[in-house]
Amino acid sequence: SQTIHQWPATLVQPVGSPLSLECTVEGTSNPNLYWYRQAAGRGLQLLFYSVGIGQISSEVPQNLSASRPQDRQFILSSKKLLLSDSGFYLCAWMGGVGGYTFGSGTRLTVV
């Protein structure tokens, strides 16, 4: 069966520090992968999606970047975090029941 893993679950980082969040999918090949961000009291905002290795589409200009070094790996990064980068980050893949399956999320607090 297909599973999606996302880590870490929580992260507290100082302003100006780098960021790397990782997401991996098991049990499927060549998945479409997505990074969403959820600010407090708001819905999910699509940040990036990828349909294959090295292919990244950005939905909003921001302080973040994404990479897909392997078929089932999707990484969200930043060189220097801002306070406004705080939020709940969710990875998802296009598949499973309902068409999209989400990871358990990473709660990022920039201090």
Added chain:
Amino acid sequence: GESVGLHLPTLSVQEGDNSIINCAYSNSASDYFIWYKQESGKGPQFIIDIRSNMDKRQGQRVTVLLNKTVKHLSLQIAATQPGDSAVYFCAENPGGGADGLTFGKGTHLIIQP
């Protein structure tokens, strides 16, 4: 930006009552809609979906209604239970392709004992 929105940020119902959560969408080209449930600190979980060629779909204790004329989507939860307390999001897939879902802001459903 968010093209799918919700009418109420919080909905409080008595345990055992039925609840209805509403959603308005703006993209008439959307052909697929999903309702998700998100518990605190967790990722969204699929509840039920509906395609644009349908106006109603039923699951276990849940029903989704789609009114394409007014671009309105609703989620009905029958006989609510404490475990139904969560934030509920509607989402649409505007292009039907790989470019992701557009989510509404969410409705926080609170089940009163």
